[in-house]
Amino acid sequence: MQQRKVGKYPFSIDVEGAKPIEAVLVVGKTEGKTLVVTAGVHGDEYVAIQAVRELLNELQPQKLRGQIILVPIINKEGFYEGTYLVPEDGENLNRCFPGSKKKSVTWRMAHALERSLYPKADFLLDLHGGSPYETMTPLVFFPVGAGKKVQELTRNAAQKLSLSYMVQSYAKDGLYSWAAQCGVPAVLIERGGGGTWSRVETEACKENIYQIMSFLDIIPYNKQRQIPVEIQDAHYETAVSRGYWYYAKTSGTSFRTGELLGRLEGEDGCVQQEIYAPYNGVILYHTHSLGVTEGMPLMAYGKVCSK
Numbered sequence: 001m002q003q004r005k006v007g008k009y010p011f012s013i014d015v016e017g018a019k020p021i022e023a024v025l026v027v028g029k030t031e032g033k034t035l036v037v038t039a040g041v042h043g044d045e046y047v048a049i050q051a052v053r054e055l056l057n058e059l060q061p062q063k064l065r066g067q068i069i070l071v072p073i074i075n076k077e078g079f080y081e082g083t084y085l086v087p088e089d090g091e092n093l094n095r096c097f098p099g100s101k102k103k104s105v106t107w108r109m110a111h112a113l114e115r116s117l118y119p120k121a122d123f124l125l126d127l128h129g130g131s132p133y134e135t136m137t138p139l140v141f142f143p144v145g146a147g148k149k150v151q152e153l154t155r156n157a158a159q160k161l162s163l164s165y166m167v168q169s170y171a172k173d174g175l176y177s178w179a180a181q182c183g184v185p186a187v188l189i190e191r192g193g194g195g196t197w198s199r200v201e202t203e204a205c206k207e208n209i210y211q212i213m214s215f216l217d218i219i220p221y222n223k224q225r226q227i228p229v230e231i232q233d234a235h236y237e238t239a240v241s242r243g244y245w246y247y248a249k250t251s252g253t254s255f256r257t258g259e260l261l262g263r264l265e266g267e268d269g270c271v272q273q274e275i276y277a278p279y280n281g282v283i284l285y286h287t288h289s290l291g292v293t294e295g296m297p298l299m300a301y302g303k304v305c306s307k
């Protein structure tokens with residue numbers, strides 16, 4: 001039998017016509033599953049980026065079973081410029097899956113990530129957070145609509161995470177959601193936001209990664225401070241025009257059918273948009289900026305699953 005080369009091995013994911021994406025393969029002591037952890041798809045979501053940076057130093061390959069592939073900052077240029085977009089072409093990478101070799105840089109990044117990461121992954125964990133204009137409740141999106149097997153496995157994994165909500169997702173065009181469409185069990189964690197990061201949130205993000213590692217038998221980790229509430233029928237509201245945004249409910253709070261959740265006003269004070277609750281539910285995240293442009297996210301909310 002071939003000897004395992006236990007250790008940490010940097011490698012790069014080549015992107016045609018652009019800088020390669022840096023990654024590290026961590027090989028554990030014994031055979032086991034492969035977890036792929038990605039951060040910085042959006043360069044201004046700092047909790048995840050800092051968590052993976054720290055984890056990379058903390059992990060001791062001798063104590064692991066299987067493999068972990070860490071991609072600390074996918075959109076490195078965006079990170080330094082403080083934007084979620086890929087500066088080279090102004091695209092949102094999480095709307096560019098499946099990727100394409102024939103389109104601009106971001107699409108080629110998506111293509112390269114799919115080709116290099118999906119075939120190796122037994123599980124993929126993509127780490128995000130709220131935008132600088134958003135307040136976010138820690139949550140995990142798991143795919144429903146990518147087959148029963150992926151759905152059950154990712155639901156089981158999500159239930160092991162210390163965070164507030166586990167949200168059923170029908171998305172298809174992101175790094176994790178397209179992975180799920182390709183049969184790779186994958187989830188997306190959202191933690192932090194508002195263009196900030198903190199010690200507490202970074203530790204909480206790392207704990208979530210350990211919880212997934214434990215779920216895959218890579219390392220034992222038995223603590224769980226919080227059990228997520230499952231959310232279905234999530235709604236994502238966007239601004240119909242530019243204006244003044246007055247949210248009436250904040251991230252993490254509950255509401256009842258018919259309650260006003262928020263109102264958008266024009267400069268003249270005329271109401272442009274009013275959002276009323278279509279059911280009893282909870283706010284997942286909300287935009288805290290006063291000024292918003294047309295098409296900007298305003299809030300996301302969902303319904304607590306009845307078991």
Ligand SMILES: [Zn+2]
Nearest residue numbers: 042045128129
């Ligand atoms: Zn993001």
